[in-house]
Amino acid sequence: MQSPDQRGATEQRRKIPSVDRVLRELGPVVDLPRPTVLNVVRRELARRRDVAGDTNGDVLGGIRQALEDVRRSRIQPLINATGVIIHTNFGRSPLGQAVVQSLAAVASNYNNLEFDLITGQRGGRANYLENTLALLCGAQAATVVNNCAAALVLVLRHFASRAPRTRVVISRGELVQIGGGFRIPEILEASGAELREIGTTNKTTLDDYRHAIDPQRTALILKVHQSNFFMGGFVESPSTDQIAATARQAGVPFVEDLGSGATFDTQEKEPTPADALARGADLVTFSGDKLLGGPQAGIIAGSASHVEALKKEPFFRALRCDKLVLAALQTTVDLLLSDQTDQIPIRAMMQLSVDQLRQRAESITSPLQGLSVTVSIGETHSEIGGGSLPRTTLPSICIDLVSSSGTSLEDLATKLRVGTPPVIGRIAEGRLKLDLRTVFPSQDQLLAERIRGL
Numbered sequence: 001m002q003s004p005d006q007r008g009a010t011e012q013r014r015k016i017p018s019v020d021r022v023l024r025e026l027g028p029v030v031d032l033p034r035p036t037v038l039n040v041v042r043r044e045l046a047r048r049r050d051v052a053g054d055t056n057g058d059v060l061g062g063i064r065q066a067l068e069d070v071r072r073s074r075i076q077p078l079i080n081a082t083g084v085i086i087h088t089n090f091g092r093s094p095l096g097q098a099v100v101q102s103l104a105a106v107a108s109n110y111n112n113l114e115f116d117l118i119t120g121q122r123g124g125r126a127n128y129l130e131n132t133l134a135l136l137c138g139a140q141a142a143t144v145v146n147n148c149a150a151a152l153v154l155v156l157r158h159f160a161s162r163a164p165r166t167r168v169v170i171s172r173g174e175l176v177q178i179g180g181g182f183r184i185p186e187i188l189e190a191s192g193a194e195l196r197e198i199g200t201t202n203k204t205t206l207d208d209y210r211h212a213i214d215p216q217r218t219a220l221i222l223k224v225h226q227s228n229f230f231m232g233g234f235v236e237s238p239s240t241d242q243i244a245a246t247a248r249q250a251g252v253p254f255v256e257d258l259g260s261g262a263t264f265d266t267q268e269k270e271p272t273p274a275d276a277l278a279r280g281a282d283l284v285t286f287s288g289d290k291l292l293g294g295p296q297a298g299i300i301a302g303s304a305s306h307v308e309a310l311k312k313e314p315f316f317r318a319l320r321c322d323k324l325v326l327a328a329l330q331t332t333v334d335l336l337l338s339d340q341t342d343q344i345p346i347r348a349m350m351q352l353s354v355d356q357l358r359q360r361a362e363s364i365t366s367p368l369q370g371l372s373v374t375v376s377i378g379e380t381h382s383e384i385g386g387g388s389l390p391r392t393t394l395p396s397i398c399i400d401l402v403s404s405s406g407t408s409l410e411d412l413a414t415k416l417r418v419g420t421p422p423v424i425g426r427i428a429e430g431r432l433k434l435d436l437r438t439v440f441p442s443q444d445q446l447l448a449e450r451i452r453g454l
């Protein structure tokens with residue numbers, strides 16, 4: 001016998017419609033694969049059954065909302081109005097037209113990825129790119145893997161995973177976390193290296209390096225750039241030149257992980273790969289999609305014999321880039337070598353003047369009158385982002401939104417975020433600020449329409 005309560009619950013469950021009925025009532029869902037739709041419907045119905053027949057509310061409406069949420073979770077373009085140029089959550093560095101065209105041509109055709117057109121034989125992968133990367137870095141040689149983390153793992157496994165030489169000397173001031181879940185000590189351990197920490201958080205001397213080197217056990221000296229933060233005050237660490245000289249005397253290789261890989265002069269005097277190599281680092285590693293402005297990649301440049309040896313590591317095969325990345329990086333590096341930096345979006349964004357931005361703000365906002373939001377032109381500061389140049393800000397112009405109908409700033413931000421295309425701004429000084437520096441001029445009209453639709 002069922003208790004009245006149980007009977008009630010069973011009764012409620014019966015009211016939950018069948019999968020077939022829901023599918024019929026939903027009608028055709030053209031923009032999602034049928035198995036995806038079916039999966040969402042089953043999940044939503046099961047969820048309602050689990051809470052003892054929650055037939056309250058609109059079952060079909062709930063399912064439509066769930067489908068909408070699934071659609072939104074697709075990778076899709078968005079309008080970055082945060083003013084953070086290399087936004088880690090927004091895919092870091094966007095690619096310019098020239099790069100995208102070369103990528104599309106390689107992607108949609110057969111290509112000479114590993115084929116030598118002169119001899120008609122199997123050829124080396126990415127020879128051209130490796131040469132241009134070496135030129136860009138003033139290096140004897142260079143190669144490329146999936147990202148800078150992979151570059152570091154490859155370097156550590158190569159130099160420091162064979163006993164008894166497994167020790168990696170690194171300053172305590174450089175045992176940093178870069179981005180989500182990427183901690184230098186953990187990468188070291190995962191690569192089979194043994195951490196030999198020296199100095200203190202704020203102070204490491206050349207003697208610390210000298211004393212830590214054990215000719216039998218030391219595999220490598222590693223210097224890691226403190227990309228995403230800045231330490232001021234009572235801080236000291238030896239220069240790249242000094243560490244390089246010490247490493248050379250001891251016959252230990254010296255690698256500098258630069259992270260952001262600026263190949264141009266920055267206010268913060270960020271070391272360029274060419275700088276670090278000229279000062280005596282044996283190898284440098286850096287990302288392709290931070291200040292270089294290309295696709296996600298990890299570049300390793302420096303001594304020809306080390307680069308050759310790294311490419312012979314069995315592990316290299318697991319970390320190598322695919323043809324799409326190689327094509328995009330090849331064009332990016334060509335543009336950098338020919339000083340066509342206006343074709344590299346992050347570089348073009350960094351160059352935009354306040355006057356240019358103000359003009360765009362005026363043409364976007366002047367037709368936007370009498371809306372449910374008050375639109376004005378404001379001033380703000382853009383950031384480089386991506387853990388690069390943490391002390392650099394660029395004066396910028398933003399479109400400021402305040403609701404004239406009592407909607408909260410959070411609700412305005414949500415409305416902009418969940419629409420198509422999504423627009424992401426930031427709330428500050430009692431406004432929702434849309435920084436135009438990181439909005440492509442080709443998106444200005446779309447942005448205006450999204451504001452008009454609020």
Ligand SMILES: *Cc1c(COP(=O)(O)O)cnc(C)c1O
Nearest residue numbers: 147148149225227258259260287
């Ligand atoms: C960003 C960064 C990395 C990681 O680079 P990915 O390309 O994201 O793997 C490594 N080291 C430093 C110093 C960095 O700034």
